[in-house]
Amino acid sequence: MACSQSCFDIVIVGAGPAGLFLGVCLARWGYRIKHIDNRELPTISGRADGLQPRTLHLWRNMGLKRSFMAHEPGRVYEVSFWDPAPAGKGIRRSRTSPTCPKYIDARYPFTATLHQGAIERILIEDMAKNGASVQRPWSITDFDHCEEDSEYPLQVSFRHEQNHQTETVRAKYLFSATGSQSLVRDRLGIQLLHRDPVSHVWGVIDGVVQTNFPDIRPQAGQGMNTAMHDSLNLAWKIHQVEAGFANKSILSTYESERKPIAKALLDFDAKYAALFSQSVDSMHQAVEASQAPGKGEGNEFVKTFKEKQEFTSGYGVSYPANELNWSPDHPATSALFLGRCKLRPGYVMPSANVTRVVDGNPVQLEQEVPLNGSFRIFVFASKPGSSRQALSDLAVNLQKPRSFFTAYKRSDEATVSCHERHNPHSLLYTICTIFAASRDDIEISEMVPSIMARYSHHVYADDAWDVRVPDATASAHAKMGLDVGKGGVAVVRPDGHVGCAVQLIEGRGTVRALDQYFSSFTTKVVGQRVATARL
Secondary structure: OOOOOOOEEEEEEEOOHHHHHHHHHHHHHOEEEEEEOOOOOOOOOOOEEEOOHHHHHHHHOOHHHHHOOOOEEEEOEEEEEEEEHHOOOOOEEEEEEEEEOOOOOOOOOEEEOHHHHHHHHHHHHHHOOOOOOOOOOEEEEEEEEEOOOOOOEEEEEEEOOOOOEEEEEEEEEEEOOOOOOOHHHHOOOOOOOOOOOOOOOOOOOOOOOOOOOOOOOOOOHHHHHHHHHHHHHHHHHHHHHOOOOEEEHHHHHHHHHHHHHHHHHOOOOOOOHHHHHHHHHHHHHHHHOOOOOOOOOOOHHHHHHHHHHHHHHHOOOOOOOOOOOOOOOEEEEEEEEEHHHHHHHOOOOOOEEEEOOOOOEEHHHHOOOOOOOOOEEEEEOOHHHHHHHHHHHHHHHHHOOOOHHHHHHOHHHOOOOOOOOOOOOOOOOOEEEEEEEHHHHHHHHHHHHHHHHOOHHHEOHHHHHHOOOOOHHHHHHHOOOOOOOOOEEEOOOOOOOEEEEEEOOOHHHHHHHHHHHHHHOEEOOOOOOOOOOOO
């Protein structure tokens, strides 16, 4: 049906961190966006004020970290505990604790503090580079679903807050990020998730403080960080659906994956506030426990303190089993799925340092594929002598007519530039190959099948030493929990969370297992499709 009104892929209401981050992702991936906010100006100061370690890691993957660091944000590596001094004479610092303890494998073990207004401006500028902007000050006044228009089924109306001009558009999706004052939530009857207030009073002050206190630090906004990860979770799923790769059913996993995170955040805040009001001795035990993963587990404050550090760093977030995160109950039933390694479905892929073979650059493996909406397929090829036949069979079976690899090839594959590093075959996946060998011992033309060698900038030597696995001969394999003599294949979702891990074997078993995994949510029949009952 032809659209007589202005038509958009998505209408975004609200230009805080959640709305802006969604806009950044979808604008980069070529979607037409109508983005409004009822405020005349963006946030100037205050509100949340920093990025946590996992969020900073994500911003680097998006190429935004440099813009963020150009503001010279503060780096909070530790928190301090202050107690009354003896005889009541002032206060003294009694203990310190790292913001991100060593047992958390974070690339950036600190909180980077910068007020929300500056963070929003970085996102607004990035949207502008991709042809998107926020219209101000506009408010949503109504929306309706029109069944006769299957392509743009939503009709959304707006009003300008100053001159009262009105506008109505059509859209495929409507996303509201306006917090508690949401017309969309009210109209849909969605209750706001909240917790009863606790009896402990906290205060957050935004201002310039004249003091001789030695280590004043602002408190970074966990809500803002969580909101951006909410938006990323939804953005890549919308992209996979609109690109024709995934069924619309995956959109329901947004709520099942992210709602528990919001609930956990609220529960934690309430629990932590109560525990923090307990004795000084309890806090001291918590600080000591932060130095080592095994200390103080019996103390409730200690346990909560350590959960806080994992949770607020972002590295403690995991998603439950569903069609995207393999488990023994998944429709994919191959015996080749790895259920007992460190590549845990639903968790962020472990970080690893490797050497890029084509240019000898030491790189961070998990950062090598930028956030572009594609699945990342990491082939840990073990020792070259051990994997030659398995790699050859993997390449042969990937090219079978009904494999996931072949089913979603680009229509313009023959004319794709030879300089395209990430998506020469499909916009929906990138293949990386990692050998448990030194760079000098790897010859791409001889050791990598041609279809995988097309990703020459994604062939790596697992030859970097890592302090977390000091005795490993191949640290990346070790950190993934993979045998250097056998290897394995990991499918990592566009948001960096592991989807599944599969054994790398000779024959067609590896590709069959991957086909089973993708068949649980793809739009086309791939491999020998198995039953796809909803999990």
